[in-house]
Amino acid sequence: MSHQALYRKYRSKTFDELIGQQHVVNTLKNQILSNNIAHAYLFCGIRGTGKTSTAKILARAVNCTDNTDGNPCNQCEACKSILDETNMDVIEMDAASNNGVEDIRELRDKVRFMPVKSKYKVYIIDEVHMLSKGAFNALLKTLEEPPAHLIFILATTEPQKIPATILSRCQRFDLRRITIDDIVKNMRNICDEMSVEADDKALKLIAANADGAMRDALSILDRCMTFNSDRIKYEDVNELLGIVSFDTIIEVCGHIINKNIKNSMILINDILNQGKDLQFFIEEIITYFRNLLILKTTGLTENLLRVSEDNAENLKKHVDLLNIDEIVSVIGRLSDTLLECKRSINPRILFEARIISLMESTQIDVSAFEKRIEYLENAMKNGVSVKEIPKSAAPSRQEAASKQEFTPKQDKKTVKADRPSENTPAVAGDDEAEKRIRENWNDFLKLVRIENVALLAIVRESNLAYVKQNVVFFEFDSKFTFHYTAANQEKNKSKIKEILTGFLNADYDVSFALKSDKDEDKSAKSMDDIYEEMKNSFGDDKVILK
Ligand SMILES: Nc1ncnc2c1ncn2[C@@H]1O[C@H](COP(=O)(O)OP(=O)(O)O)[C@@H](O)[C@H]1O
Ligand SMILES: [Mg+2]
Ligand SMILES: [Zn+2]
Incomplete structure (x- = not known):
């Protein structure tokens, strides 16, 4: 018996069958009913949320001859021929494999002809961000003066890679993650x-x-x-x-939070003896603390990763036991551990040792540090050199050492004059800006940390991609979607821009993108690897x- 993948077998055939995209569906149905159809649409969103499905439904809806409520009837000649892909007026193109100028030129030559049988000629270009620069230009020419019978439907997971000139000519719809x-x-x-x-x-x-x-x-x-x-x-x-059950993760994390070394080691031992993947296990623990952080800072359960409603209730039990800085610090230390484990010849022992040291370290109290930082900032504003600052304005070195225990390793250096002063030289261009950020990444993170510890938790998961035309482009791994969304929030983004501008002593904008799966680090066994x-x-x- 042949097996058709479920996700192909159950593809929504009408707008009403699409799940979780009401905002898109309502607008499109209204446009069809009022015959107010645009010439170019762009559907954006992460994989598997219905971009291609919506494009296909729309292609039928505009051509359906028996359309009563905005949905395609899927029965008329037009609908049927599009469904079985014999309709020559609806053309699907995958930009991932046809991304050259020639492909688009060919398309441009064809679009001038009237549709053969249907009302509209519809071009669906999937993964449109893969088009080459030349191809985008060629496409733009068509979009500038679209013939009345022509509709373009573009779909992409990466709208930030699409030129503004194209974006401005499309009606854009963002498909949401499905709950x-x-x-x-x-x-x-x-x-x-x-x-x-x-x-x-x-x-x-x-x-x-x-x-x-x-x-x-x-x-x-x-x-x-x-x-x-x-x-x-x-x-x-x-x-x-191949995952450790969520109940077990909660239990392990509970022991870690309560610093119960004995019980956590017994449980970890059990889990690893069952042959569970160590890296994946560490990632799950990190995800757990990341969820705690989100719950702590936002109080919302919608953005939690890999957690269902019932489990979110369990998280709430732990959220009051730690403060934000402690959670940030645990995430930092476990992330370091994960990296170390990937390189280690005996990752299991290393992991156990790190977990114990995490529990042994005393709780941090960053308030004393914040005081010192504030003092330093004021002192610098008033032109006092850092050497002159009295020790009494800050925690003693010993105090500092013990209080920093929970903090990520690379931040252990003493906090010195990190703030860019008036005489930080201005960078002379994009290349130099890129170089400064790359070579002084930890200093940059320190600045972010001074501004706002929660912001550090976001920025530290990003990577510098490149700098171009006074814009610094950062990327997040696709598993860090929450961080990506948080970074793009206006308040955070403008704060990061401000810090960056100070760091470079030149006016730079920032842009945050989500890396596509294929660029991902394959050494980590992530959910994506499993997919x-x-x-x-x-x-x-x-x-x-x-
Ligand atoms: N919003 C949705 N409602 C119902 N099923 C969906 C939805 N999004 C995706 N699917 C399921 O996933 C499959 C692939 O969806 P697709 O539209 O190709 O996603 P995308 O183009 O966004 O990656 C569909 O055939 C369907 O089974
Ligand atoms: Mg698709
Ligand atoms: Zn029809």
Whole structure:
């Protein structure tokens, strides 16, 4: 029997079937009903949220001859021919493989002709950010004077890579991450339809691991069905994903927070003896503390990673036991540990040692440091040289040493005159700016830290990509979407810009992007690697034999 991947089999065929994108769906349906159709659309959003599906639905809706409520009827000649891909007026192009000027020129020559059978000629260009510069220019020419019969539908995961000239000519829609609840509901419907039983807890775990992408959830579900065809069980999902169950993660973290060395070592020993992946385990613990940080700073549970509603309640139990700086510091130290473990010949021993030292270190009290920093800042503003600052204005060295224990290693150097002074030389151009940031990355982080510890937690996860035309481009790994979103919040962004401008002593703008999966560090076994493995075993878009 041939097996069609679930996420292909269950592709939404009408706007009403799309989940979690009401804001997009309502506008599009209204446009169709009022015959107020744009010439170019751009759908943005992370993978698996419905960009391609929406594009395909829209292509049918504009051409449907029996359209009563804005949805395509999927029955008329036009709808049917587009569904079975025999309609020559709807052309799908994947910019990842047709990204050259020639491809777009060819397209430009073709768009002048009237549609053969349909009302509109529709070009769907997927992954449009992959187009080359020349191709974008060629596309722009068409977008500048679009013939009345032509509609472009562009889709991308990386809108920040699209030239402003193109963006300004498109109607842009941002598709949202799909909520865990919505993902669970959809999977439940699919299971019912296929007469597969599934534990609620199991579906929740899958949804929590899909990171807002319906496609990822369905891929995991698909694999679970193959793994055990009569019932989807919580333990099987855990097993399949190779992850330590969330309850266990909570338990381990509870022991760490309570500094219960004995119990944490017993539990960690058990987990690792079961053959769980160490790096993945550390990442899960880091994610746990990252979630605590988010809960602590925002009080909101919506942005938590890999956590379902029930589990969010459990997190709340720990959130009051630590302050922000402690959480930031734990994340920093565990991230360092993760890196060290990747290089170590005996990562397990290293990990155990690091966890013990994390619990042994005394709690930090940064207030004394903040006092000293404030004093230094004032002193510098008033032109006092740093040498003259009395020790009494700050914690004693001993005090400082013990209080810094919980802080990330690279920050252990004494806080000295980190603030750029008036006489920090201005950088002479993009290249020099890039060089200064790259070579003095830790100093830059220190500045951020002085401004705001929570901001440090965001910025330290980013990497400098490049500097171009007075804009500093930073990138986040795709797993750091929360940090990416936080960095793009106006308040944070303008603060970072301000710090950067001081650091470079020249006016620079900042831009934050999310790295696409393929650029990712393959040495870490992340969720994405697991999806990749799934794709490899199932075939991303192929039908495979069972
Ligand atoms: N909003 C959604 N509602 C329902 N199913 C979705 C949604 N988004 C994605 N899916 C599922 O994931 C599959 C792939 O979605 P697709 O539209 O290709 O996502 P994208 O183009 O954003 O990566 C669909 O066939 C469907 O099974
Ligand atoms: Mg797509
Ligand atoms: Zn129709």
